Amino acid sequence: MAGSNAIQPVFERPPVIRVRGLVTRFGPQTVHDGLDLDVRAGEVLGVVGGSGTGKSVLLKEILGLMTPAAGRIELLGHDTASLSRSARAAVQTRTGVLFQNGALFSSMTVAENIMLPLREHTRLSPALIAEVARVKIAMAGLPPDAGAKSPAQLSGGMVKRAGLARALALDPDILFLDEPTAGLDPIGAAAFDTLIQSLQRSLGLTVFMVTHDLDSLTTICDRIAVLVDKRIRVARLEDHLADPHPWIHDYFHGPRGRAARRASE
Numbered sequence: 001m002a003g004s005n006a007i008q009p010v011f012e013r014p015p016v017i018r019v020r021g022l023v024t025r026f027g028p029q030t031v032h033d034g035l036d037l038d039v040r041a042g043e044v045l046g047v048v049g050g051s052g053t054g055k056s057v058l059l060k061e062i063l064g065l066m067t068p069a070a071g072r073i074e075l076l077g078h079d080t081a082s083l084s085r086s087a088r089a090a091v092q093t094r095t096g097v098l099f100q101n102g103a104l105f106s107s108m109t110v111a112e113n114i115m116l117p118l119r120e121h122t123r124l125s126p127a128l129i130a131e132v133a134r135v136k137i138a139m140a141g142l143p144p145d146a147g148a149k150s151p152a153q154l155s156g157g158m159v160k161r162a163g164l165a166r167a168l169a170l171d172p173d174i175l176f177l178d179e180p181t182a183g184l185d186p187i188g189a190a191a192f193d194t195l196i197q198s199l200q201r202s203l204g205l206t207v208f209m210v211t212h213d214l215d216s217l218t219t220i221c222d223r224i225a226v227l228v229d230k231r232i233r234v235a236r237l238e239d240h241l242a243d244p245h246p247w248i249h250d251y252f253h254g255p256r257g258r259a260a261r262r263a264s265e
């Protein structure tokens with residue numbers, strides 16, 4: 001349950017995502033080869049890696065949107081491969097996802113987009129559903145009048161917030177974010193990071209965040225998962241800084257990595 005682990009240190013908590021021996025192939029291309037990963041309840045995990053290393057595919061496999069060639073994925077204690085359709089849907093309601101472009105339905109208002117999962121997965125009355133949507137709009141830092149607007153009427157940053165409000169609609173335990181700050185200016189990106197951090201703390205969320213944004217990694221992530229050599233190395237930033245792997249070294253010690261660390265210090 002979100003928030004129930006508040007006093008237990010993160011490193012002692014059980015994993016809410018457990019991946020073992022994951023293999024992903026597309027034709028002759030092997031993207032993941034024996035990848036293992038544990039994500040603990042209540043942590044903010046940043047997921048980085050070079051372009052095409054399989055970050056988005058990993059996210060989709062954990063969510064059950066893609067099927068790996070081999071390996072085992074447990075989400076909130078359930079083996080995703082052996083779930084019935086209804087059990088899979090029940091687990092999915094405990095996760096919220098913000099895709100890169102917000103993935104809102106353009107023909108609906110922001111409020112209608114947020115109400116959709118509530119209509120599909122709860123038996124709340126229409127009045128209560130509308131009230132929950134208003135609360136989520138406020139939680140995502142949007143003004144109340146944003147609910148009546150269509151996604152096309154919003155700025156890029158507001159679309160991200162609307163997508164976040166929808167991801168939070170069902171009070172998920174785990175929030176998946178796919179490059180949440182991509183396309184935002186530095187001030188908008190920093191504001192979004194602060195929002196994610198305050199929501200994570202107040203709601204006790206586990207956050208799985210695919211990102212290229214070194215500022216997000218240094219400011220809000222508890223641990224960083226780096227996809228290299230078709231597997232994942234998870235560590236805290238300090239430990240990655242001492243990793244001699246060429247990609248990891250160049251990534252964290254390059255000019256942008258140094259600037260992000262200086263800014264967070």
Ligand SMILES: Nc1ncnc2c1ncn2[C@@H]1O[C@H](COP(=O)(O)OP(=O)(O)OP(=O)(O)O)[C@@H](O)[C@H]1O
Nearest residue numbers: 026027029031049050051052053054055056057058
């Ligand atoms: N449906 C698919 N069919 C075939 N190949 C795919 C498919 N989805 C992804 N791939 C390939 O798998 C690899 C990993 O893709 P993925 O989108 O996960 O990369 P990524 O690490 O998220 O990259 P980026 O940082 O550029 O977004 C890429 O080479 C991509 O072309």
